[in-house]
Amino acid sequence: MTNLIKMIFYRILKNKAYLFMPIIVTPLVILASISFTMNSSIKANIAVIGMDNSNLSIKDVKVTSIEEQPKFSDLVQDKYDAIVMYENGKYNIETVKGEIFKTALEDALNGKTSSWGNDLKRGTISNLVGFITMFILLVSVMLYRFYYEEKNGINKRILSSTINYIEYSLAHCTIVFTMIFMPTILIILLYSSIWGFNSNVSNLQLILIFFVLCFLGTALGFMISSIVKYDQNATLIGAMLVIITTLLSGSFRPVPQQGLAKIISKMLPQKYILDFPLAIENYKNVNYISIIIILIFSIVLIFLGIIINKRKLETNNI
Structure with missing residues (x-):
């Protein structure tokens, strides 16, 4: 399989356009x-009715004074985190x-020290993971182009050589994983070594987090490429799914911890990858079981x- 990986990698090196993305x-x-993560400190964006925002100042909270009651959809669409009527x-x-966020905001409005609840205590690494999760998963889907290019002649290659199909598939997965994981972790570790992150997440934990995320992306991209026959369709379907x-997993913004949104978010692996650094940065017990489940x-x-x-392949419908 090593020779197969080298062959695929050599072909990729000759295609400079393909290398542009990773x-x-x-x-x-x-x-x-x-x-963006290092400069982001706003914990909430609230609209206030019946009070001048100059009379209301809360640390790390953006306060906007409005005259009319906004629509409920403004809350759902994250235009405001809360509407405060005085x-x-x-x-x-x-x-x-x-309720956790509501209680935290009430404490802040009443001049008490607010914990902001678990859903808003995202540190530097938690925010970083949340921001780049979608990008890594999208790139993972797009990097199977060479796999599609070889599909037409795949039966001849497999039948005329000692390579079995499992080795052939794993070789492509290895290449895709390497092209996602290596640039990602090298840049992050380099930044951590030179400037450092304002976080208690160690470099080993950083490697684990992005290893799991990139491995999930590799597996998802391969699965979609296996089901969908054409490259363009796979990219479109994969992008929509990602x-x-x-x-819905709450990678960009915390999802409402109630109703259907909460149920859906708990079914998605992205949530548990984000929960890992979130627990570390909040000095909570880290759930390694969820990481193992994502790997499995x-x-x-x-x-x-x-x-x-x-x-x-057996039905010649590859």
Whole structure:
């Protein structure tokens, strides 16, 4: 399988356009994410009715004074985290972010020290993981182009050599994983060594987090490439799946901890990858079991993809 990996890698090196995404775009996106993460300190964005925002100042909270009651959809669409109505010396808070956030905001409004609840205590690494999760998963889907290019002649290669189909598939997965993981972790570790992150997440834990994320992306991309016959369709379907699930998992913004949104988020692996650095940065117990489950889930996706493609190969429908 080593020779097969070298052969695929050699072909990739000859295609400079193919290298543009992992070698150039990936580091730029990561650096931009780091910059945004390091400069982001706003914990909440609230709209206040019946009070001048100059009379209300809360640390790390953006306060906007408005005259009319905004639509409820403004809360759902994250235009505001909460709407605060000030009447007769009392605050009435409307939010979709759950009771923990509501209580934290009430404490802040009343001059008490606010914990902001578990969903808003994202540190530097938690924010970084949340921001680049979607990008890594999207790139993972797009990097199987050479796998598609070889599909037409795959039966001849497999039948006329000593290479079995499992080795052939794993070679492609190895190449994709390497092209995602290596640039990502090198840039992050380099930044950590030179400037450092304001976080208690160690370099070994950083490696584990991005190893799991990149491995999940590799497995997801291979599974989609196995099911979908054409490259363009696979990219479109994969992009839609990644965008929807990443948004619902709460990678960018915490999802409402109630109702259907909470149930869906708990079914998505992106949530548990994000929960790992979140627990470390908040000095909570780290759930290694969920990380192991994601790794097992990723392995299952790869072998399901191999089984699907093997059956297609047997029926000459690859």
